[in-house]
Amino acid sequence: MTSKTSASAATTRATRARLAEGSPHAVAPMSLSYLIGQxxxxxxxxxxxxxxxxxxxxPQYTALSVLRARGRSxxxxxxxxxxxxxxSANEVVKTMEANGWVMRESDPMNRRVVLLSLTEAGKTLLDECDDAADHVERAMLDDQQADTPHTLRLLLHACVRNLRAA
Known part of the structure; x- marks a missing residue:
């Protein structure tokens, strides 16, 4: 553990202890990891x-979103x-193909690989579902300041980057 990490862990423990003081029923705040999981x-x-x-x-929505963001995959x-x-991806793809949301085609570089892409029906459905997902995000951030989504996005990207590099 680096000295920077040790200092950060010590600060977190000290903050929890300080917040728990003064109340016989006070409970230390939940860890960030727990809150993120929740x-x-x-x-x-x-x-x-x-x-x-x-x-x-x-999972279908996520897969369709990946196809829109990355193209054929x-x-x-x-x-x-x-x-x-x-x-699980095989099952998700079978259902999406049966519903006409994706189509399969051979990879021109490697005929053994099958690439998936969105159909017009898949794009239309995804647009409708984006509205539903946006509604959930708005509800989550309902009483927050206007710049909170941007700040939260930056912080979460930094957390992911830091853990991938660790």
């Missing part, structure tokens, strides 16, 4: 509920970028 679960549940109204699951790429296993 937020992930609540956001996932709320998004799943909102997307279900459009006949879409959260293989099953393996969709799995990795959608935070699901390759086996």
């Amino acid at each position: 937020l992930d679960r609540v956001v996932s549940r709320r998004l799943s509920e909102a997307l279900a109204r459009h006949g879409l699951t959260l 293989s099953n393996a790429q969709i799995a990795e970028r959608s935070f699901i296993t390759p086996q």
Whole structure:
């Protein structure tokens, strides 16, 4: 552990202890890791509920979003970028293809690789679901200052970058 990390951990412990003082029932604040996990679960549940109204699951929405952002992608790429296993990605892709939201084509560079891309129906559905996802985000940030989403986005990107580099 670096001295910078040790100092940061000590500061966090000291802050928790200071906040817990003075009240016989005070509880130290939850760790950031716990709060992030809790937020992930609540956001996932709320998004799943909102997307279900459009006949879409959260993994399907994520996969469609990946295809829009990255363009044609293989099953393996969709799995990795959608935070699901390759086996789950196979099931997600089968359903999306059966519903006409994606189409398969051979990779011109490697005929053994199949690339997926959005169809017009997939793009239309994704646009509708983006509105539902935006509604969930607005609800999450309802009583926050106007610059909070931008600041939060920067902080979360930095957290991801730091953990990937560690």
